[in-house]
Amino acid sequence: MSRLVLLTALTGLASGVIALDRTPQFHQLHKRLGGTLFDFIPATEETLAWQPCSSNTSHDDDDGLDPTLLCAKLLVPRDYLNASDTLTYAIAMIKKPAAISESSPDWRGPVFFNPGGPGIEAINSFRVNFTMGARLQSFLGPNYSVVSIDPRSVGYSEPVINCEDSVAEFQVGYDRLFASFRSPLTGGIEAMGEQLALYEEYNGKCIRKFNGTDNPLRFVGTAAVARDMLRVSDMMWKDAGRKVPKGLQYWGASYGTTLGQYFATLFPDRVERVVLDAVGDGEEWQTTYDNEVNWVDTLDDVLYTGFSGYCAASKACLLNPHGTETRASINRRIRKILEHIKRQPFVPEGTGKTISFFNLSSFLYANFYSTIRTFPRIALVLSFLEQEVVLANKRVVKIPSEVNRWTEWAIPDQRCEILAGGDMPYTKTGTPSDAFNFIKCSDRTVFEKLELDKMMKVHDKIVRKSEIGTVQTFNVLGCSLFDDPKQYQAVEVVPKVGAKKTKFPIFFTSHTIDPVTPLKNAFNMQKVFPGSGVLEQYSVGHLVLTWPSKCTLKYVLEYFETGKVPKYVGCGVDEGPWGVKGELVKGKGSKGKRWLW
Numbered sequence: 220m221s222r223l224v225l226l227t228a229l230t231g232l233a234s235g236v237i238a239l240d241r242t243p244q245f246h247q248l249h250k251r252l253g254g255t256l257f258d259f260i261p262a263t264e265e266t267l268a269w270q271p272c273s274s275n276t277s278h279d280d281d282d283g284l285d286p287t288l289l290c291a292k293l294l295v296p297r298d299y300l301n302a303s304d305t306l307t308y309a310i311a312m313i314k315k316p317a318a319i320s321e322s323s324p325d326w327r328g329p330v331f332f333n334p335g336g337p338g339i340e341a342i343n344s345f346r347v348n349f350t351m352g353a354r355l356q357s358f359l360g361p362n363y364s365v366v367s368i369d370p371r372s373v374g375y376s377e378p379v380i381n382c383e384d385s386v387a388e389f390q391v392g393y394d395r396l397f398a399s400f401r402s403p404l405t406g407g408i409e410a411m412g413e414q415l416a417l418y419e420e421y422n423g424k425c426i427r428k429f430n431g432t433d434n435p436l437r438f439v440g441t442a443a444v445a446r447d448m449l450r451v452s453d454m455m456w457k458d459a460g461r462k463v464p465k466g467l468q469y470w471g472a473s474y475g476t477t478l479g480q481y482f483a484t485l486f487p488d489r490v491e492r493v494v495l496d497a498v499g500d501g502e503e504w505q506t507t508y509d510n511e512v513n514w515v516d517t518l519d520d521v522l523y524t525g526f527s528g529y530c531a532a533s534k535a536c537l538l539n540p541h542g543t544e545t546r547a548s549i550n551r552r553i554r555k556i557l558e559h560i561k562r563q564p565f566v567p568e569g570t571g572k573t574i575s576f577f578n579l580s581s582f583l584y585a586n587f588y589s590t591i592r593t594f595p596r597i598a599l600v601l602s603f604l605e606q607e608v609v610l611a612n613k614r615v616v617k618i619p620s621e622v623n624r625w626t627e628w629a630i631p632d633q634r635c636e637i638l639a640g641g642d643m644p645y646t647k648t649g650t651p652s653d654a655f656n657f658i659k660c661s662d663r664t665v666f667e668k669l670e671l672d673k674m675m676k677v678h679d680k681i682v683r684k685s686e687i688g689t690v691q692t693f694n695v696l697g698c699s700l701f702d703d704p705k706q707y708q709a710v711e712v713v714p715k716v717g718a719k720k721t722k723f724p725i726f727f728t729s730h731t732i733d734p735v736t737p738l739k740n741a742f743n744m745q746k747v748f749p750g751s752g753v754l755e756q757y758s759v760g761h762l763v764l765t766w767p768s769k770c771t772l773k774y775v776l777e778y779f780e781t782g783k784v785p786k787y788v789g790c791g792v793d794e795g796p797w798g799v800k801g802e803l804v805k806g807k808g809s810k811g812k813r814w815l816w
Contacts, residue, residue: 257290257292260290260291260292261292262292262293262294263291263292263293264294264307266454266458267291267293267451267454267458269289269291269314270289270290270291271286271288272288272290272313273286273288285315285345285350285352285353287316288313288314288345288352290311290312290313290314291312292310293309293310293312293450293451293454294307294308295307295308295309295310295446295447295450297438298438298710299443299446299711300710301710308376308377308378308438309377310368310370310376311342311368311374311375311376312366312367312368312369313341313342313352313367314352314366314367315352315355315356315364315365315366316364317356317361317362317363317364318361318362319361319362321364321455321458322459322460325362326362326364327359327360328363328364328455328456328459328468329363329365329366329451329455329456329468330359330363330365330366330468330469330470330492331365331367331368331452331467331469331470332351332365332367332469332471332472332475333367333368333469333470333472333475334351334472334473334475335471335472335473335475336370336473336474336654336655337373337474337658337659338654338655338658339373339474340369340373340375341369341370341373342367342369342374342375344367351365351367352365352367353365354764355470358772358775358776359776359779364455366451366455368444368447368448370439370654370658371438371439371444371447372435372439372654372658378435378438378439380429380435380436380439380654380657381653382421382422382424382425382429382653383424392421393421396418398572399417400414400577400693401575401577402576402577402580402690403689403692404577404678404682404686404689405561405575405576405577408671408675411671411674411678411692412671414674414696415669415674415696418697418699419699419700422699422701423700425653426700430706432705432706434706436657436660436706436707437661437706437707437708437709438710439657439658439661439709440658440662440709440711440712441477441478441658442485442662442709442711442712442713443709443710443711444478445478445481445482445485445486446485448467449467449482449486452464452466466488466489466491466722467482467489467490467491467492467493468491468492468493468779469482469492469493469494470494470496471495471496472496472497472762473496473497473499473735473762474499475495475496476495476496476498476499477499479493479495479725480495480499480501480716480717480744481713483718483748484501484713484715484716484717484718487718487719487720487721487722488721490721490722490723490724490725491722491723492723492726492778492779492782493723494726494728494778495725495726495727496728496763497728497729497730497733497735497736497761497763498727498728498736498741499736500740500743500744501716501717501747502715502716502743502747505662505663505664505712505713506663506664506665507663507665507666507698508667508673508677508695511677511681511691511692511694512680512681512684512691513737514688514691514735514737515684515685515687515691515735516737516739517732517733517737518687518688518734519684519687520732520759521587521590521733521760522553522583522687523550523553524732524759525590525594525803526549526590526594526597526598526759527546527553528546528803529594529759529797529799530544530594530598531544531545531548531549532797532799532803533796533798533799535595535797535798536595536598536797537599537601538552538598538602552601552605553601555609556601556604556605556608557576557579557686557687559609560574560575560576560579560608564578565608565616566614566615566616567615567616567618567623568616568617576686577690579604580686580687580689580690581690583597583687584687584690584734587734587735587760587761588734588760588762588765589760589761589765590758590759590765590796591760591765591766591794591795592796594796595796595797599622600622603622656697656698656701659694659697660697660698660701660707661701661707661708661709662709662713663698663704663708663712664712664714666702666703666704666708668702669695669696669698669699669700674692674695674696677692677695678692716744717747717748718747718748719749720749721750721751723782724750724751724783724784725744725748725751725752726751726754726774726775726778726784727741727744727751727752728753728754728756728763728771728775729741729753729755729756729763730756730758730760730761730762730763730766731755731756731757731758731759732758732759732760733761734760735761738755741753741755752778752785752786752787753786753787753788754771754774754785754787754788754789755787755788755789755790756770756789756790756791756792757789757790757791757792757802758792758795766792766794766795767792767793767794768791768792768793769793770791771790774790
């Protein structure tokens with residue numbers, strides 16, 4: 220997943236900063252801004268001590284939690300491969316319990332869920348706005364417990380990795396970094412040089428704070444998280460009275476598919492049921508540059524095939540109110556809007572901030588994920604820009620609240636108020652951090668120094684695939700200055716993902732058109748995990764779970780019941796954006812063909 224999308228996912232801030240003393244026996248986590256959900260839950264080592272997440276009503280960040288949810292913390296070895304290292308980390312987890320006792324012979328065991336990132340809080344995915352625990356349980360059946368762990372350095376889990384002196388300063392520093400970027404698409408090598416210099420200044424704080432071979436960045440890699448997950452799974456089976464624990468049951472989304480691939484590589488004989496949705500390429504993940512180039516393979520198809528096609532099929536789309544537009548005519552208008560903004564950025568009235576092609580691309584990218592919900596949002600913003608910026612040829616425009624609600628183009632200025640004691644208009648989550656960069660960069664097996672000329676070559680590769688996708692250079696720069704593998708490579712890496720045989724096959728699922736994990740990744744990973752299956756859902760977006768499909772649900776349930784997968788199957792959808800029935804995208808992914816209309 221893109222760090223730019225994490226900008227949305229990681230802005231869970233509330234007002235006021237608190238500082239907690241670290242009490243070793245409780246492994247209290249230094250939380251920010253009232254985020255105290257796990258601070259008084261004891262971390263155990265030999266068994267899991269589950270307790271109601273909302274039991275302490277003095278903790279305001281349990282608002283909206285399902286009262287049936289249970290929370291726990293577990294002490295895990297900092298370094299599984301070094302028996303002489305006695306240090307531990309406390310990892311936090313949340314559970315939607317099964318409808319029956321876990322000691323019952325009818326209990327089907329835990330199903331673990333990771334929402335991606337890396338850096339997205341798994342625990343927050345169970346909260347009232349997402350309720351993934353309840354959703355997965357409703358799909359799979361009430362006899363499963365659904366569990367989500369915040370990976371190391373993410374959310375409520377240790378270690379706390381933050382390059383700034385406080386979490387508030389991290390948020391402001393990151394926003395300032397992002398707001399300072401100009402697109403090399405319009406600014407050329409000078410803009411790329413600015414990006415590189417800005418990120419080196421930002422990451423320089425990390426280098427000064429975390430250095431040496433014993434720094435915490437080396438202990439948050441994906442391989443360690445895979446071992447943590449198996450440890451919790453085995454412990455849950457043991458606590459339920461089972462002498463022989465089953466293998467892992469897991470549903471991984473986006474980066475969570477990379478975690479699943481690492482697990483299956485390390486523990487192929489412990490793969491019980493593993494669904495990997497929106498598949499990342501585990502081999503390209505380990506490089507410095509190639510992963511981001513791969514991410515944009517089908518990005519433009521989301522806009523120029525998926526969005527425009529569904530918009531042309533519905534009068535509810537604001538770009539097609541009379542129902543007379545075609546996909547081609549809508550695409551011509553979209554290109555005209557983008558070209559105008561590329562040449563002439565505009566200023567939202569009262570902000571003193573220009574909105575450039577880079578800003579608009581970032582907005583579009585962030586809304587290419589849950590498209591069944593966000594395509595109407597894109598139509599609203601594009602319709603406004605067409606009328607008020609392009610056709611009216613204005614350089615300063617007043618942004619109506621219904622548009623700014625989705626773009627938040629004025630928000631970066633508001634965020635700076637936190638350092639002056641101002642309130643922040645965000646929800647409460649765990650600690651935001653630099654986890655994305657540290658996990659991504661420490662997983663690398665190929666370390667390459669980020670040089671200006673090389674970055675321009677990477678940028679040019681991305682441009683040939685998608686101009687909107689050039690925002691991905693932001694993610695490549697995240698590894699700037701982390702050049703020394705002795706200091707910044709995880710203590711355990713996976714040299715090559717794949718396994719000749721897993722206990723049960725893996726089931727890869729993907730949209731036909733995905734903005735960041737193209738369908739081809741599923742087939743690439745199928746090759747390195749022989750016997751696995753691929754389900755292609757004829758839809759547009761990121762995570763098949765975001766679209767309703769009885770067909771997809773049928774095959775997933777059959778897999779959980781029997782452990783068998785089809786080598787390849789295509790599934791239609793029940794409904795699309797704007798309530799359009801059925802699918803407009805037909806996939807032929809298994810034969811490498813383009814989409815048919």
